[in-house]
Amino acid sequence: MNRWGKAFLVLALVGVVAMAFRVSWNALRDIARATGADGMAATLYPFVVDGLMALALVAALVLTGEARRFALRVLAAYTAASLVLNYVHGLVPALHSESVKWMRLAEWDPAHWALVLLATSLPVGSIYFGSDLVAKVLHHRPHTPVVEPCGERAEEPAHPPHTPDTVDIDRDPAPVEEVPHVLVREALPQLSAYADGVRTDDPHTPHAVPVQPAHLDEGMSREEVFEEAELERLRQDARRTYAESAQAARPLSARALGEAYGMSESWGRKQILAARDDSDRPHLTAVPAGTG
Structure with missing residues (x-):
């Protein structure tokens, strides 16, 4: 009204x-x-x-x-x-x-x-x-409802949010870029031999960088340090392999590179990008003494 x-x-x-x-x-x-x-x-x-x-x-x-x-x-x-x-x-x-x-x-x-x-x-x-x-x-005071904070004065404690107990097995798992160190140790000799077989004498071939794990925490165990070193060596070998295949005019794809090292396609793509960044940097060539 x-x-x-x-x-x-x-x-x-x-x-x-x-x-x-x-x-x-x-x-x-x-x-x-x-x-x-x-x-x-x-x-x-x-x-x-x-x-x-x-x-x-x-x-x-x-x-x-x-x-x-x-x-x-x-x-x-x-x-x-x-x-x-x-x-x-x-x-x-x-x-x-x-x-x-x-x-x-x-x-x-x-x-x-x-x-x-x-x-x-x-x-x-x-x-x-x-x-x-x-x-x-x-003396009358209008009644105003008081909203109390959730869970502070409730007679019963607030229930935690429901989480499903089952896992959806139909959903594809996310790609994994790291593998257990045991598999790395077993596959490392074969991968090194494969990389040595495709290496050429080109002076511009990227050289392996000494493995120095960056940002190591003081609390890391020796096993964790060894795993990080093995994985870093595996990355360097993969980048060198891709660089050599690119110089041979037969560049490996991200999937082929990842499968060659037992890793995923996204891992191979990251190594390819890192190898291209290394190839774009200027390289110094040694000049024999007495020339010029």
């Missing part, structure tokens, strides 16, 4: 409440005079009863929980009391005269005593219940 619709409903409610109060005001005033109230007290008496009903209604709209239920009980009790007094005013014709004085509200004594007790106790109840409702409204 838009703002204008809500405003119309509020204004309509205020109008209905005002007219209902005017209708009930005449009966409550006459009841107050019949119980002995003077002119001023009888005039203010309807504000005490129906006014507390309006206060309880507003408090019920503001409060929540047990306080709201208390406001609704006060509203229901004073509504019932006002209804009884208005009913009695309709049954007793003498209350409708211009000058109403102290008189009996019922012929039966217990009923008369009960009605007088009800009429005279409503102002005292308005003081008590009205003060209590105002105090509850003033």
Whole structure:
């Protein structure tokens, strides 16, 4: 509903409440005079009863929980009391005269005593219940949900994310560029013999670089150092093999180079790129003494 619709409903409610109060005001005033109230007290008496009903209604709209239920009980009790007094005013014709004085509200004594007790106790109840409702409204704090950090105050610990227990065997494993050192030791003599067989006497043939493992940690064991040295020697042999095949006008492909050394195609491609970088560097040729 838009703002204008809500405003119309509020204004309509205020109008209905005002007219209902005017209708009930005449009966409550006459009841107050019949119980002995003077002119001023009888005039203010309807504000005490129906006014507390309006206060309880507003408090019920503001409060929540047990306080709201208390406001609704006060509203229901004073509504019932006002209804009884208005009913009695309709049954007793003498209350409708211009000058109403102290008189009996019922012929039966217990009923008369009960009605007088009800009429005279409503102002005292308005003081008590009205003060209590105002105090509850003033001390009321709207409830705002507090979002607590996940896992800090939870009754149960947070469950770890689910990880599958099975491995997808249909997926191809990633290419492996390194092999166990045992296989390297077994294949190294054959690879060295193959490299020596294809080596030529060209002075521009790249020379093997002394193996010096770079960035070795102090905590590395001798076995790890040996493995790194063997792998570095294997890389140098592969680069030399490719350079020699390129000089023979029959360059090996990345797959052929990797298979020749028992490695993957991506490993062979890396060695080819490294060999090309080495071939692009300028090489110095020794000049015999006495020439020129």
